[in-house]
Amino acid sequence: MNGYKKVKILATLGPSSSDEAVIQQLHEAGADLFRINMSHANHVMMRQLIGHIRNVEQRCGRPIGILADLQGPKLRVGKFAKGCAELRVGQNFILDNLEEAGDENRVFLPHPEIFASVQTGHRLLIDDGKVLLKVEKHDLNSITTRVIAGTKISDRKGVSLPDSLLSVGVLTEKDRADLDAILETNAIDWVALSFVQRPEDLQEVRKIVGQRVGLMAKIEKPQALEHIDEIINLSDALMVARGDLGVELPLETVPGHQKQLIRACRRAGKPVIVATQMLESMITAPVPTRAEVSDVATAVFEGADAIMLSAESAAGDYPVEAVTTMTSIACQVESDPLYAEIINKQGAAPEATAADAISLAARQIATTLNLAAIVCYTSSGTTSLRAARERPPVPIIALSPVVETARRLSLVWGLYCVTTDDTDNLDETIRRACNIVKREGFAKSGDNIIISAGVPFGIPGSTNMLRISRID
Template identity: 55%
Template sequence: MRRMRNVKIVATLGPASNDYEMIRKLHEAGADVFRLNMSHGDHDEIRARHEIIRQVEKDLDSPIAILADLQGPKLRVGTFANPEGEDLVEGAQFRLDLDEAEGDAKRVRLPHPEIFEALQAGAHLLVNDGKIKLRVDACGKDFADCTVLAGGVISNRKGVNVPDVVLPLKALSEKDRADLEFVCQLGVDWLALSFVQRPEDVYEARALANGRAAVLSKIEKPAAVQAFDEILRVSDGIMVARGDLGVELPVQNVPPIQKQLVRKCRAAAKPVIVATQMLESMIESPMPTRAEVSDVATAIYEGTDAIMLSAESAAGNFPIEAVTTMNNVAVEVENDPTYTDIIENTRSAKRTTVADGIVAAAREIAETTDVKAICCFTQSGTTALLTARERPRVPIIALTSQRETARRLSLSWGTNCTMTPDVERFKMAVVAAARAARKLGMATETDQIVVTAGVPFNQAGTTNILRVAPCEERLIFRTDPE
């Protein structure tokens, strides 16, 4: 299914998008990747959604990526004797401890001894999405005495953020490990890790996934921003998760961080998603605010690979309208000459390999001649990702015999994935590329395309050939009925 844009759209599934008809409509409206949020729904529900996505993929003959978002170690306070919670007043004293008794206006349980181990006097704690701010005055192995800096109502099981310290918590809880194995057996394409703090947090997930899914790190903590280069190096992709990031950092810090992370991901040829509250008002309204539209457009101008909908498509009243709005904004932005100028002026890749040179040459040829598409044969997806890093002006067609590769590349900027049989000669590759370009409506028989491939064929990491080819080239494959 050809899109008239390059940026990809990720749509989260939930109660509002739970059946075949709705999921098919979301894909047809523009959703390239579906996110399964493991914080909500049991394994039976997740399995049912996965099966529906794969049926839509089969019925429309269109590769779809599935991203399973692991919950991560959620930090929450305990419960209160008053079910409505307590009102904490600025300047008041409040204690967090390990006592199992129900909380009151003076204290509440924080059932995470790891936090107390890491806290020091002067550190800050943020409760209920940052609405309540506490400063630690004194602490020990089982308590923290705090002063309320910003007050508000604290109630049962509200979330806690600790922005000032790196917590001795693993990125994968026991629930996450069970969920990871479950979704890998289902056959998801991407795993998103929540609350990553350090590169070591990614190692365990990679080992458990064992190649069955690509690993994407969510950047939502200050520690992850500080260690970003190392985290990026060991990750297959990145999500700039602005929700918790905006809680743990001053909100004015988030936009420049977003821009910096997107550029680093692009330079590394690794997909990056910008996420959280992009069209938040469309949960209740069929029309977005102007500020939301500008936020989506800004992420696209920055060159992000994908933009994401969360509650808008999972629980909102207008999921199809939300996807359609994102699609329309993307088409409009990418037709703006300023977009092309920005994208081409922000190329910063360090090219050190033959494959780097091949894809750069393909992009240069496409920009200086009347070439309609860049067709790259890829086994692992690396050549397609390198081509996408160049952000060429013409469409990218990734041809692969690996269904898993085609699905994962659905997250990559400008990449149109198509399945093709294994080829043994470059002539066969050129013919397959020409057929794909014509089938997708990107070229006619009188047009030319650029074809990149590697010899020996069907091996990862061998890209070493480039050819400008006419689309009328023909060859009869053994699999053809004639």
């Protein structure tokens, strides 16, 4: 069935995978959509990658989603006279606004928003947590800290503030320029917003993008967890960005947050991605560690919509092997006898809407009658999202006349997306659904499928019909 799997794989493109032939190999190995990291890609490179992906899409005949990941506000210390400085645990170390080379006593911090936001007792994490500083006193010009852990600090290392709510917008000047370029292409399906702290961050970006792209909130700040229900409500999807989240929170708490976020998104019917270091060792090795296999499998068992490769596919030595390995793990988990039981127990109660009732009924009928597939006609994508929320045991074929909808839905659990012409005739709707399901290898003559659609046709959000049909 064309390598059908329920969980989707998001592969990051980069130096190891910017060639069109490699992108095709990644797609054939199981990558359902691709991520362009705007921290490393300029606008020319972005457009080249879009062109390569769309060429692959045309050849394979399946919609492929594209995610552009904005860099967000990167906070860094300045430079040191010797390139680095040795610190002692217990000593005082100052971060100030003097544009001078640093030493073992102080360093330039070019971010006035930090001076305005920190409080006594707040922590500053340098270089992904390798250095831990605690604020002892502060004003708008300097922050005096005590070194709690770590002995070396060097040029331009990143700064994280797990205790501080920064009074800074989520979009930098670079992000705004990147976002303008993204929207100009008219070919990007998702935009990921980095370092979301509050619901207002999403509202700011939504005013710019409207509904032209799906808006994904990356959860990598503790402050976002305090407003998670509002953030889920305002976003179209969530990414559990475990790298930065693991820097700002105790590492042992991250798995619990991952489970909570996946379940919250499933209740809300919003797609959720698990990301960062999933097959990290495959950057330099052709096989993963056993712990990495278990990590990927856990995300699949939890019902995540998608799992992501970062440096493994972007800059690693084995990008195609990494996707192949992730596909193999996903398929094995989905065939495990415990998978359906675990997925079903984590399900959410349907909302009191026609779309939810129809989707629940489709799932129950497909299960009771052992049907070959559920087919959803969808224009806006809402019908298919609701069908996927139920996590049925059979494939969901999402048929859409809108290619942008089909591409965006390539992120969603269980959906096999096909673009097809619109129809205003019930008999033609049934005939086309049967032919596509048979053509794509999900059913054979004599099998039965269930079809959901909206009557009258062509009205988004009007799903009100279920029809069981026989393939012949």
